[in-house]
Amino acid sequence: xxxxxxxxxxxxxxxxxxxxxxxxxxxxxxxxxxxxxxxxxxxxxxxxxxxxxxxxxxxxxxxxxxxxxxxxxxxxxxxxxxxxxxxxxxxxxxxxxxxxxxxxxxxxxxxxxxxxxxxxxxxxxxxxx
Amino acid sequence: xxxxxxxxxxxxxxxxxxxxxxxxxxxxxxxxxxxxxxxxxxxxxxxxxxxxxxxxxxxxxxxxxxxxxxxxxxxxxxxxxxxxxxxxxxxxxxxxxxxxxxxxxxxxxxxxxxxxxxxxxxxxxxxxx
DNA sequence: TTAGGTGCAAACAATTTGCCGTGTT
DNA sequence: AACACGGCAAATTGTTTGCACCTAA
Numbered sequence: 001x002x003x004x005x006x007x008x009x010x011x012x013x014x015x016x017x018x019x020x021x022x023x024x025x026x027x028x029x030x031x032x033x034x035x036x037x038x039x040x041x042x043x044x045x046x047x048x049x050x051x052x053x054x055x056x057x058x059x060x061x062x063x064x065x066x067x068x069x070x071x072x073x074x075x076x077x078x079x080x081x082x083x084x085x086x087x088x089x090x091x092x093x094x095x096x097x098x099x100x101x102x103x104x105x106x107x108x109x110x111x112x113x114x115x116x117x118x119x120x121x122x123x124x125x126x127x128x129x
Numbered sequence: 130x131x132x133x134x135x136x137x138x139x140x141x142x143x144x145x146x147x148x149x150x151x152x153x154x155x156x157x158x159x160x161x162x163x164x165x166x167x168x169x170x171x172x173x174x175x176x177x178x179x180x181x182x183x184x185x186x187x188x189x190x191x192x193x194x195x196x197x198x199x200x201x202x203x204x205x206x207x208x209x210x211x212x213x214x215x216x217x218x219x220x221x222x223x224x225x226x227x228x229x230x231x232x233x234x235x236x237x238x239x240x241x242x243x244x245x246x247x248x249x250x251x252x253x254x255x256x257x258x
Numbered sequence: 259t260t261a262g263g264t265g266c267a268a269a270c271a272a273t274t275t276g277c278c279g280t281g282t283t
Numbered sequence: 284a285a286c287a288c289g290g291c292a293a294a295t296t297g298t299t300t301g302c303a304c305c306t307a308a
Contacts, residue, residue, distance in 0.1 A: 061190040105249035120234035
């Protein structure tokens with residue numbers, strides 16, 4: 001788990017830090033390639049993942065797509081350990097949020113609110129289920 | 130755009146409807162396989178996608194992973210047309226939400242709130258950018 | 259009859275991993 | 284010297300698509 005200083009990691013981190021568009025791994029790769037011609041896409045994935053695990057970066061939207069027959073906007077909880085995706089009661093959120101989007105000229109058709117953390121089962125274990 | 134009745138589609142829809150775990154395409158496929166041995170995974174993907182477009186199902190979490198160097202929980206907006214991912218000002222949401230999760234024994238470490246809709250640029254066009 | 263739907267397999271795309279030489283401590 | 288790191292390419296996964304046949308309307 002210990003880790004040492006790495007040039008590539010810092011460059012990857014800064015590439016994200018200096019971006020305004022929430023880049024994908026591929027986008028980070030393309031941006032760094034001119035400066036770091038020997039950089040490999042695998043390294044980008046490895047480091048983005050590591051930085052996200054450390055909390056230096058935030059990863060938006062998880063891996064595989066999941067579906068829900070309840071189509072009205074509601075709230076989910078994703079267990080970071082076992083990957084379970086649970087429903088939460090629909091709790092009204094501050095409508096101020098919708099307004100904030102509208103003021104920026106954005107047409108809001110819906111929203112997704114996902115909590116992340118640990119489910120009771122995983123919280124009581126060393127190893128995830 | 131017209132569509133006719135399809136047994137598989139209904140079974141796929143019902144499989145999601147009767148699940149409590151927000152299944153992936155693969156999970157739906159595995160569950161239906163015993164009853165529909167000739168079902169193919171491609172059909173499952175095709176129909177889940179179609180049902181989601183129609184609004185009969187909700188698709189959670191978008192396609193490719195995107196990263197953000199702002200790690201405190203904040204709000205995003207995804208344009209459904211061009212895929213742009215924008216930041217919204219951090220607007221406080223009802224703290225009731227955190228409490229609701231805690232009451233279910235869930236350890237909440239963060240949350241992701243993503244609005245969906247159209248960005249100003251795409252809202253003013255026929256064809257997405 | 260005539261589109262739309264499906265199975266099957268091939269094609270793609272996104273992400274991960276093994277191997278082995280390199281860099282950091 | 285020990286062990287983390289990075290390049291490269293192969294391997295996995297997740298998802299889409301072309302094609303020929305099937306089926307609802």
